[in-house]
Amino acid sequence: MRGALLMTGAMAAFTFNDACMKALGVHIPLFQALVLRGLGTTILLLILARRMGQLRFDLSREDWTLIAIRTAAEAGAAWLFLTALNNMSIASVSAILQSLPLTVTLASAMFLGEVVGWRRLLAIMIGFGGVLLIVKPGTDAFTIHSLYALGSVICVTIRDVVVRKISKSVPSLVVSLAAAIGVTLFSAAGAAFVQWQPMGLLPSLQLIGATLFVVAGYILSVSSMRVGEIGFVAPFRYTSLLVALILGVVVFGSFPDLLTLIGAAIVVATGVFTLLREWQLRQAGRRSAPPPRPVARL
Template sequence: MTLSDNMRASFLIMLSMAAFTVNDALMKLASSNLPFFQQIFMRGVLITIGLTILAHFWGHLRFRPSRKDRALTALRTAAEAIGTIFFLTALFSIPIANLSAILQALPLTVTLAAAIFLGEPVGWRRIAAILVGFIGVAIIIRPGLDGFTIFSIYGVGAVIAVTFRDLAARKLSKSIPSSRVALSAAIGVTIMALFGSLYRAEGWVTPTVSEAALLVGAALCLMAGYIAAVAGMRLGDLGAVAPFRYTSLLVALILGFFLFDEWPDFWTMFGAAIVVATGLFTLCRERATARKTPTGLRIR
């Protein structure tokens, strides 16, 4: 059976989401002994080396971005660094599936932020879906109730940071290679982690063989996730492959159960279902809107 480009792209997106989530699990496993910023720094060094090799292999290191793209890349990198701090702080303190459920709100927040800051058109149906999706997020974190934890707010902070990261990415020129953008982010996060280590003065902890293996595995998973995500988004139509990003929630549920003996309660699952459903609806509406406009006939 011959697979279409969209089917192959969908498999690549699912692979990338699985790789990203396995990276999260490996980082969580390595977090019991290693200082917070040291862990980010060590992984960042490995990713920076890997992305530099890839960018060199693809001939992207010679690319000279415009002043506008340099500014947008710097903004995206800053948002990436802030999001990393929020995300890993939450990851090390709450179940991985709970955090993944909160992150499923990203399609909603990006759509809303694009309407507010970039002036992109958003109809009343998507606005209604976004509001319902935010209710789902509130059910997951349950502020003021027994199931609430402050670290869930860090997860929301990660969503906000990643939203601004994606807005900056939307304004980048089509000509700038994705590997250069990712490399800049890796360098920025690594430098942030280095200064964080110096500020916290936690001292350097020599990782054990198993901890080093976990960090290497996390870096390799991030690399694999990046390559698969870029390949998938370039191969298939955005509207066709974007829903498969929700694979990360399923993988997080499985890893949380088998690696950490974690399983979300009913209300977390209920809220996650609302967020996923509204996110899928929003993506479908964006696809339908794109089909009605001349610029939406070809989505890359």
């Protein structure tokens, strides 16, 4: 239960970060917001990594290459996601993002050789049908920004698949710190071509909130996986959709239409099934594994 509460808190923190960034987009350009948030996030993660003794640079060339690929995917995901978020309702973008467990499972089967049975493949196909209900291709509700949201899902999928190949000995804070630096540098390149705007009290508070929320989300999500059983904790990721619905109504005065809600329900249901099915298979594999051979003592 502690793990579930920590995961719920992490998803709430990430969604509050999204809300702060969406509100901030009214006052300043996106690249300016990304640079300023990136600087704050980088500083906080650097302090945290140093205090926890995880600030290491003696990594292998392969690990640095994988971290670079993950960082590039992170930068692309941040830009695509926030571009979509600034032009769509927070609930709709969040609903599209809930397809991540489905896309990661499919990509792991295609590129990492992980075995995915027919039940999970069927769930993935049904889940993608739910995404189509949210995006609504071929209708007046479909916009280019829906493609930006889907593009962010692809980038995050690449990020999550690549991270599985990074050595277990690499501290997670180093990976996150590299991503924060990469996003900041990418945003700085884009910010060089936009007109920066002065920031009053409200945008400054929104920026501080976004920075604190994104760091809190990271800490809580890592803690949840260390405290709780992953099969029980992982489905609580979907609480972010509920938080997004509430924030959309209370803060932005928007509520998704019926098709979006139906699509979101399908995506969440198939995603939870996929996560639970993967956990069941892992548990079965552990039970069927032969016991370790005894080691002779001299």
